[in-house]
Amino acid sequence: xxxxxxxxxxxxxxxxxxxxxxxxxxxxxxxxxxxxxxxxxxxxxxxxxxxxxxxxxxxxxxxxxxxxxxxxxxxxxxxxxxxxxxxxxxxxxxxxxxxxxxxxxxxxxxxxxxxxxxxxxxxxxxxxxxxxxxxxxxxxxxxxxxxxxxxxxxxxxxxxxxxxxxxxxxxxxxxxxxxxxxxxxxxxxxxxxxxxxxxxxxxxxxxxxxxxxxxxxxxxxxxxxxxxxxxxxxxxxxxxxxxxxxxxxxxxxxxxxxxxxxxxxxxxxxxxxxxxxxxxxxxxxxxxxxxxxxxxxxxxxxxxxxxxxxxxxxxxxxxxxxxxxxxxxxxxxxxxxxxxxxxxxxxxxxxxxxxxxxxxxxxxxxxxxxxxxxxxxxxxxxxxxxxxxxxxxxxxxxxxxxxxxxxxxxxxxxxxxxxxxxxxxxxxxxxxxxxxxxxxxxxxxxxxxxxxxxxxxxxxxxxxxxxxxxxxxxxxxxxxxxxxxx
Amino acid sequence: xxxxxxxxxxxxxxxxxxxxxxxxxxxxxxxxxxxxxxxxxxxxxxxxxxxxxxxxxxxxxxxxxxxxxxxxxxxxxxxxxxxxxxxxxxxxxxxxxxxxxxxxxxxxxxxxxxxxxxxxxxxxxxxxxxxxxxxxxxxxxxxxxxxxxxxxxxxxxxxxxxxxxxxxxxxxxxxxxxxxxxxxxxxxxxxxxxxxxxxxxxxxxxxxxxxxxxxxxxxxxxxxxxxxxxxxxxxxxxxxxxxxxxxxxxxxxxxxxxxxxxxxxxxxxxxxxxxxxxxxxxxxxxxxxxxxxxxxxxxxxxxxxxxxxxxxxxxxxxxxxxxxxxxxxxxxxxxxxxxxxxxxxxxxxxxxxxxxxxxxxxxxxxxxxxxxxxxxxxxxxxxxxxxxxxxxxxxxxxxxxxxxxxxxxxxxxxxxxxxxxxxxxxxxxxxxxxxxxxxxxxxxxxxxxxxxxxxxxxxxxxxxxxxxxxxxxxxxxx
Numbered sequence: 018x019x020x021x022x023x024x025x026x027x028x029x030x031x032x033x034x035x036x037x038x039x040x041x042x043x044x045x046x047x048x049x050x051x052x053x054x055x056x057x058x059x060x061x062x063x064x065x066x067x068x069x070x071x072x073x074x075x076x077x078x079x080x081x082x083x084x085x086x087x088x089x090x091x092x093x094x095x096x097x098x099x100x101x102x103x104x105x106x107x108x109x110x111x112x113x114x115x116x117x118x119x120x121x122x123x124x125x126x127x128x129x130x131x132x133x134x135x136x137x138x139x140x141x142x143x144x145x146x147x148x149x150x151x152x153x154x155x156x157x158x159x160x161x162x163x164x165x166x167x168x169x170x171x172x173x174x175x176x177x178x179x180x181x182x183x184x185x186x187x188x189x190x191x192x193x194x195x196x197x198x199x200x201x202x203x204x205x206x207x208x209x210x211x212x213x214x215x216x217x218x219x220x221x222x223x224x225x226x227x228x229x230x231x232x233x234x235x236x237x238x239x240x241x242x243x244x245x246x247x248x249x250x251x252x253x254x255x256x257x258x259x260x261x262x263x264x265x266x267x268x269x270x271x272x273x274x275x276x277x278x279x280x281x282x283x284x285x286x287x288x289x290x291x292x293x294x295x296x297x298x299x300x301x302x303x304x305x306x307x308x309x310x311x312x313x314x315x316x317x318x319x320x321x322x323x324x325x326x327x328x329x330x331x332x333x334x335x336x337x338x339x340x341x342x343x344x345x346x347x348x349x350x351x352x353x354x355x356x357x358x359x360x361x362x363x364x365x366x367x368x369x370x371x372x373x374x375x376x377x378x379x380x381x382x383x384x385x386x387x388x389x390x391x392x393x394x395x396x397x398x399x400x401x402x403x404x405x406x407x408x409x410x411x412x413x414x415x416x417x418x419x420x421x422x423x424x425x426x427x428x429x430x431x432x433x434x435x436x437x438x439x440x441x442x443x444x445x446x447x448x449x450x451x452x453x454x455x456x457x458x459x460x461x462x463x464x465x466x467x468x469x470x471x472x473x474x475x476x477x478x479x480x481x482x483x484x485x486x487x488x489x490x491x492x493x494x495x496x497x498x499x500x501x502x503x
Numbered sequence: 504x505x506x507x508x509x510x511x512x513x514x515x516x517x518x519x520x521x522x523x524x525x526x527x528x529x530x531x532x533x534x535x536x537x538x539x540x541x542x543x544x545x546x547x548x549x550x551x552x553x554x555x556x557x558x559x560x561x562x563x564x565x566x567x568x569x570x571x572x573x574x575x576x577x578x579x580x581x582x583x584x585x586x587x588x589x590x591x592x593x594x595x596x597x598x599x600x601x602x603x604x605x606x607x608x609x610x611x612x613x614x615x616x617x618x619x620x621x622x623x624x625x626x627x628x629x630x631x632x633x634x635x636x637x638x639x640x641x642x643x644x645x646x647x648x649x650x651x652x653x654x655x656x657x658x659x660x661x662x663x664x665x666x667x668x669x670x671x672x673x674x675x676x677x678x679x680x681x682x683x684x685x686x687x688x689x690x691x692x693x694x695x696x697x698x699x700x701x702x703x704x705x706x707x708x709x710x711x712x713x714x715x716x717x718x719x720x721x722x723x724x725x726x727x728x729x730x731x732x733x734x735x736x737x738x739x740x741x742x743x744x745x746x747x748x749x750x751x752x753x754x755x756x757x758x759x760x761x762x763x764x765x766x767x768x769x770x771x772x773x774x775x776x777x778x779x780x781x782x783x784x785x786x787x788x789x790x791x792x793x794x795x796x797x798x799x800x801x802x803x804x805x806x807x808x809x810x811x812x813x814x815x816x817x818x819x820x821x822x823x824x825x826x827x828x829x830x831x832x833x834x835x836x837x838x839x840x841x842x843x844x845x846x847x848x849x850x851x852x853x854x855x856x857x858x859x860x861x862x863x864x865x866x867x868x869x870x871x872x873x874x875x876x877x878x879x880x881x882x883x884x885x886x887x888x889x890x891x892x893x894x895x896x897x898x899x900x901x902x903x904x905x906x907x908x909x910x911x912x913x914x915x916x917x918x919x920x921x922x923x924x925x926x927x928x929x930x931x932x933x934x935x936x937x938x939x940x941x942x943x944x945x946x947x948x949x950x951x952x953x954x955x956x957x958x959x960x961x962x963x964x965x966x967x968x969x970x971x972x973x974x975x976x977x978x979x980x981x
Contacts, residue, residue, distance in 0.1 A: 099549045218549040224779035253551050338592020339546040382774035
């Protein structure tokens with residue numbers, strides 16, 4: 018098996034056995050990225066020199082008997098995570114010149130465990146998008162069909178894992194930005210419980226919904242990464258001070274006897290029939306493993322997208338105010354005065370989708386509209402969270418489709434933001450309720466991947482990982498590799 | 504027409520924490536620009552605020568000190584607006600759910616009576632940085648050292664009816680925050696400043712007139728002047744048939760006038776919403792009870808105790824309790840002498856205050872310690888020196904010549920209380936001034952002063968004045 022084909026756990030075993038070194042793996046993957054990323058545009062920045070130096074350091078640490086849990090494992094960070102001394106663009110012209118002076122907590126913890134960063138992945142601008150087409154650096158292409166979008170906003174992370182540029186990548190998920198691209202690229206994506214992973218150093222989009230997670234090929238790999246990333250961080254007031262379970266150890270616990278909730282509304286007219294069939298097959302596999310299915314109701318599901326598109330823009334309109342051309346980032350040339358500096362720096366630095374959301378957010382927070390929009394959305398938000406609470410009184414996990422369709426053609430939805438926004442209809446609920454969710458590869462429709470979406474109660478990452486892992490023991494969808502990237 | 508003035512104050516007190524409200528950077532004043540601002544203060548991408556617990560403690564102390572409700576749950580909100588000295592494009596403040604509500608305090612009004620002023624709320628927020636225009640050719644500089652400094656904004660009810668009352672209220676808040684040790688109250692450095700909302704209405708009218716807000720007043724004198732100017736301006740306007748425009752005004756101390764800064768139409772829509780980066784602040788009753796137990800004696804309590812225990816006059820008790828160091832000094836001095844406390848109070852508020860003021864010293868840096876002052880007062884009390892000579896002794900002590908006893912000894916100032924010694928001098932004076940003696944005996948009583956003066960001159964002021972008087976009267980009438 019070639020080095021690029023190996024998963025995190027396979028690499029970890031090989032490195033430990035001395036079959037190869039981290040430098041060899043890192044070198045191989047860097048060459049692969051250099052050779053193949055022209056097709057995908059998955060990477061914004063490749064940090065070859067630093068990666069090789071870190072790999073050499075990891076090899077030395079192993080030789081000295083000081084190997085961390087992810088020692089020498091190469092990975093790619095979504096370009097939303099601040100990385101010290103490396104450009105952190107967030108997919109925006111606004112931060113094209115921004116070299117972060119510090120590491121995000123996620124970056125710091127993974128590096129501390131010995132992981133080697135290969136570079137920074139392309140993404141929708143400020144994580145606002147579901148197709149990776151809003152990136153200042155151009156769209157990412159789906160390795161399963163280069164005419165198609167890999168989804169977004171963590172499209173670069175998903176595409177690079179699918180294309181075997183790295184066994185793992187970090188991502189962030191505000192409304193489905195890890196799970197939807199994972200579904201569209203045949204990768205495993207997990208968004209943990211809100212507060213499980215620190216947001217410090219992750220450039221904020223919608224602070225009350227943003228959560229960092231991973232994209233890998235297997236649930237087992239995700240368990241290895243999450244064990245390092247999760248846990249309390251005193252620099253993030255919303256991170257939760259609760260012990261982190263041994264996710265890897267819990268992978269083998271019984272699926273037998275689990276109650277799997279099926280949401281009626283998930284299989285209505287909005288879902289592509291063939292995708293629905295793949296998802297039902299996958300649920301059948303869980304049943305074969307001994308789980309039982311129970312129908313559950315999420316009566317306010319249809320309100321999740323409109324609620325999201327009030328709350329998220331409101332928060333983003335405020336979060337993105339700091340990009341004013343004064344201290345860092347893009348600054349317009351020859352501004353006549355302060356007002357002109359603001360208008361032009363922001364006008365030039367931000368793309369259309371970001372501007373659309375800033376304007377929407379500013380509007381819903383404005384005097385006279387606040388009650389009708391922001392406050393109302395807060396109320397609906399509580400209803401949606403309550404729906405999930407009730408559902409989880411009955412079931413251990415909810416299963417359904419991740420996305421209404423398989424990958425769509427680039428350019429197909431760019432003129433119609435509403436259709437684009439509806440892509441996240443199945444995933445947004447977990448963000449609003451702060452619940453962990455995952456997407457597992459579960460088959461193909463016309464050669465394009467389909468994802469099974471799993472949602473668990475708060476802190477139920479182990480439940481998701483266990484179901485997905487045991488499903489992956491029974492199936493080999495996740496092992497499928499796109500043509501041209503074997 | 505008779506006008507009634509309505510004033511409400513918003514006081515910003517900088518809290519005396521070591522580090523900022525949401526970051527670990529130092530709050531020390533006067534550092535080189537931008538040396539005390541970390542990534543959080545600079546609003547860098549990805550950074551997050553973490554609340555400094557100390558500010559919650561301080562706000563709780565304040566709430567209890569003004570008999571307010573300390574909210575079991577308060578929420579930080581974002582106040583959104585663009586300004587170069589506001590790095591994040593929003594200020595973290597409290598809006599709908601402040602930490603302190605429904606407080607009150609009492610001031611002495613223009614008639615000398617107690618008057619209640621309601622405190623609507625007090626909330627926690629971060630300060631902004633500073634824009635610097637001086638010394639920069641054609642450009643502006645930004646100093647973010649102050650960004651993120653914790654402030655307690657204290658909002659009064661519109662209960663204040665004159666500029667004098669406004670100053671009395673502001674002084675009272677100033678005294679309270681310094682007693683509590685939650686603010687240094689340094690007005691030159693901007694640690695204690697206020698905005699004044701001023702309106703006028705015809706006496707008897709219920710609804711308020713249109714108000715203006717005077718921003719950033721940083722001395723008691725300016726508060727009084729700015730408000731008085733504004734009252735006059737508004738009354739003149741209304742009496743000339745004009746209207747007051749709701750607007751923000753700035754006080755120009757050099758010209759002693761207020762000027763329009765921006766009108767309501769230009770006012771920002773701050774788009775407040777709860778800050779999703781910070782959790783609501785939840786305070787238990789146990790926590791509040793604990794803080795209550797640790798509260799120091801407050802100015803009003805101390806004043807009453809000074810009246811009750813030391814039998815001081817009310818205005819003296821009030822003056823002594825304006826600052827805790829002064830009150831402590833007085834108490835230490837009073838404890839170290841058998842003299843009446845009122846005599847000690849007179850010295851603290853009289854000669855000592857004068858000397859401190861003249862040399863620009865705080866009482867903590869006084870050249871005469873509390874026990875040393877008590878030593879001086881004791882010598883007056885036991886008739887070693889007269890009150891008049893005591894002033895001379897005080898001057899010498901202030902000048903570093905030693906304790907009262909040392910000065911008295913060195914300068915030979917000990918009072919003469921030996922009757923026979925005084926009688927000898929009196930006899931001498933009577934013998935030397937036969938003319939005046941005759942006039943006195945003819946009924947010109949006023950001349951007694953002349954004789955006292957002569958005796959004092961002979962004794963270099965050391966004779967006991969009471970005895971001198973008595974002996975003179977006896978001998979002259981004889």
